[in-house]
Amino acid sequence: MKGMTVLRIGRRLVSTMVKRSPAKRVQSTTPSIWVEFTTLAAECKAVNLGQGFPDTPMPKFVAEKLKEVANQPERTDMHQYTRGYGNPKLVSVLGKLYSKLYGLPIDANNQIVVTVGAYLALYYAFLGWIDHGDEVIILEPAYDCYSPQVKFAGGTPVPVVMPLKKDASSSADYVLDAEAVRKAVTSKTKMIVLNNPHNPTGKLFSRAELEAVAKIAEEHDLIVIADEVYEWHVYEGKEMIRFASLPGMFDRTISIGSAGKAFSVTGWKLGWAIGPDHLLAPIKAVHQNCVFTCSTPTQHAVAEAMEDELKIMDDHPEKSYLRTGLSSELVAKRDRLTSMVREAGMTPIVPESGYFMMAGFKGYHGPFESDLSPDPLDFRFVRWLCREKKLATIPPSAFYSPQFKKDNEHMVRLCFFKSDDTLSKAEAILKELKKEMSGGAN
Numbered sequence: 001m002k003g004m005t006v007l008r009i010g011r012r013l014v015s016t017m018v019k020r021s022p023a024k025r026v027q028s029t030t031p032s033i034w035v036e037f038t039t040l041a042a043e044c045k046a047v048n049l050g051q052g053f054p055d056t057p058m059p060k061f062v063a064e065k066l067k068e069v070a071n072q073p074e075r076t077d078m079h080q081y082t083r084g085y086g087n088p089k090l091v092s093v094l095g096k097l098y099s100k101l102y103g104l105p106i107d108a109n110n111q112i113v114v115t116v117g118a119y120l121a122l123y124y125a126f127l128g129w130i131d132h133g134d135e136v137i138i139l140e141p142a143y144d145c146y147s148p149q150v151k152f153a154g155g156t157p158v159p160v161v162m163p164l165k166k167d168a169s170s171s172a173d174y175v176l177d178a179e180a181v182r183k184a185v186t187s188k189t190k191m192i193v194l195n196n197p198h199n200p201t202g203k204l205f206s207r208a209e210l211e212a213v214a215k216i217a218e219e220h221d222l223i224v225i226a227d228e229v230y231e232w233h234v235y236e237g238k239e240m241i242r243f244a245s246l247p248g249m250f251d252r253t254i255s256i257g258s259a260g261k262a263f264s265v266t267g268w269k270l271g272w273a274i275g276p277d278h279l280l281a282p283i284k285a286v287h288q289n290c291v292f293t294c295s296t297p298t299q300h301a302v303a304e305a306m307e308d309e310l311k312i313m314d315d316h317p318e319k320s321y322l323r324t325g326l327s328s329e330l331v332a333k334r335d336r337l338t339s340m341v342r343e344a345g346m347t348p349i350v351p352e353s354g355y356f357m358m359a360g361f362k363g364y365h366g367p368f369e370s371d372l373s374p375d376p377l378d379f380r381f382v383r384w385l386c387r388e389k390k391l392a393t394i395p396p397s398a399f400y401s402p403q404f405k406k407d408n409e410h411m412v413r414l415c416f417f418k419s420d421d422t423l424s425k426a427e428a429i430l431k432e433l434k435k436e437m438s439g440g441a442n
Contacts, residue, residue: 025152032144033398040383041392047425049414050392052199052356053266056419059321061308062263065301078300084292085284086114086272087299093306094257098274102245110277113287114294118229118258118271121283123149124290125225125254125273126191128282130155134190137181141399141408143199143227159401160184162203164349171202171351171358178212185216191223192216194243197230200396200413201358202351204238214246223279224249229258229271230354232322235331238352244274251276254283259302262322264417268298330355330416336423337416344430345437346412355417358396362410364437376409385412391429 021027034051041048048055069078085091095108106112115121122145130136132154138146140159147157160180165173181192194213196205217224226243234240244253259270273283312320319325334350337357341348347360361381368384369377378395386392393412397405416423 025154029148032148033394037382037386037392037394040386044386044390044392046386046390046392047422047429048392049416049418049422049426050394052415052417054264054417055422056264056417058265059263059305061321062265062301062305065304066297068304069297069300078297080296081293082296082299084288085109086112086294087296087303090114090299090303090306093303093310094272094274097306097310098255101242102250104245104250106274107277111274111280113273113280113283114299115271115273115287116291116294117260117269118227118256119145120291121256121271121273122146122225122227123152124283124286125256126150126153126155127286129223129279130190133188135186135188136191136193137184137189137222138193139176139181139195140401140404141200141396142193143195144398146193147401155190156188157401158184158189159404161400161404162201168349169347171198171204171349171353172206173349174198174201174203176205176209176212178209178216181213182216185220185222189220189222191225193225193227195227196243197228197233197240197353199230199354200356200394200399201349202354202356204234204240204352207239207241210241210243210246214243214249217252218248222252224253226253226255228255229261231257232262232326233330233355234353235327235334240353252279254279259298263302263305264326268295268302270294270298270302333416333418333423337414340423340427340430341414344434346430349411355415357414357416358411359414360411366437376405378409378411382412385433389429389433391426391433 038051041050072078091108091112091114094112095106099106115124126149130150130153134155135158136150136155137158137160140161150157160177162174162176165175192213197203213224216222224243228242231240231242242255244250244255254273254275257272257274260266260268273280309320309322313323317323334357338348338350341357341359345363349358351357366384368380371380373380376395376397378397382393382395393414396411396413397409400408
């Protein structure tokens with residue numbers, strides 16, 4: 001019998017399968033879209049514009065830092081357990097960096113916690129602050145871990161949709177409706193999640209939009225989770241305003257950052273939470289009883305790379321990977337994908353930041369429309385596109401609550417932080433796709 005162990009006792013066969021139920025908090029959990037669509041992409045050997053990671057080499061100067069660590073096996077400070085809340089070298093440089101970015105002094109030893117990726121920093125924040133019945137406002141579309149993590153903590157996610165303007169062409173056309181946010185606040189609301197720069201849309205919130213959120217947070221004594229992992233993926237002419245830098249907001253903000261995103265090493269899974277002592281105290285309580293500490297070698301390597309970046313930012317900002325190199329590399333890829341998508345008869349929503357693009361496929365017709373699956377149209381289209389055309393993308397309706405999926409099922413999300421070879425393969429597929437789609441359903 002599959003899934004159980006059977007023992008023979010005398011002439012009897014006795015099952016040893018546990019008959020108890022799992023915890024209620026996980027019983028309604030379904031596999032995330034990443035489980036399905038990364039598996040599907042691998043099975044189909046598809047060109048992958050779905051999952052958000054570069055398939056290009058990581059920055060050599062960062063790789064060299066880890067190489068230096070590996071070449072010094074005698075250094076116990078590099079290879080054994082390090083300080084629980086963050087390697088001293090890493091929190092020190094992060095403190096210096098964010099003191100400049102926020103325009104106020106950051107206490108490195110008390111106001112920074114290093115975590116296993118930004119994912120865990122988010123989870124710690126929810127576990128540390130959300131009680132059963134507490135409500136958390138989430139702006140949709142929203143990265144799909146927010147709601148499950150809030151529910152695991154015992155809270156209730158409250159979605160507020162950012163509508164897309166008619167005839168939209170830019171990620172700025174996703175509109176923050178401050179009045180809708182205000183109306184969503186109840187006596188149970190404890191927190192707002194603000195993802196800026198925004199995944200999946202590439203929206204970069206304006207100062208006016210951020211100030212509107214700040215006003216609501218102050219009026220209702222709310223904590224703001226500022227998920228800012230794409231803070232360095234902002235294109236020339238656009239301003240990245242970190243929420244904690246707004247007047248009075250540091251004291252009510254938990255800011256989330258990511259080394260994996262900053263240095264294009266997502267597999268290193270290293271992130272951090274920054275905030276005032278009183279907001280980080282519950283996070284530290286969870287962390288010390290969870291992983292306790294993070295990988296020492298990667299923390300040391302990131303610290304060394306960040307120290308170099310700080311010096312370059314001060315002396316030669318035009319040579320900084322974070323200030324200019326990363327965005328310069330990405331803008332060319334963004335513009336290329338924009339042309340590819342338009343040529344394919346789709347409608348690109350050009351991002352101001354990040355490395356994702358939303359694209360509408362309303363003019364497309366094909367077998368996916370008659371798929372008997374109850375899932376939204378974009379799920380059916382993305383599966384068909386991957387299986388039949390070998391191009392992997394992500395269905396954005398996954399980033400909406402059930403009641404809003406139907407109105408947001410005519411797009412795909414594409415990642416353009418890919419090699420020229422990958423983009424060329426995707427371009428060939430899109431050109432062939434346009435020929436088939438222009439012929440109508442068949």
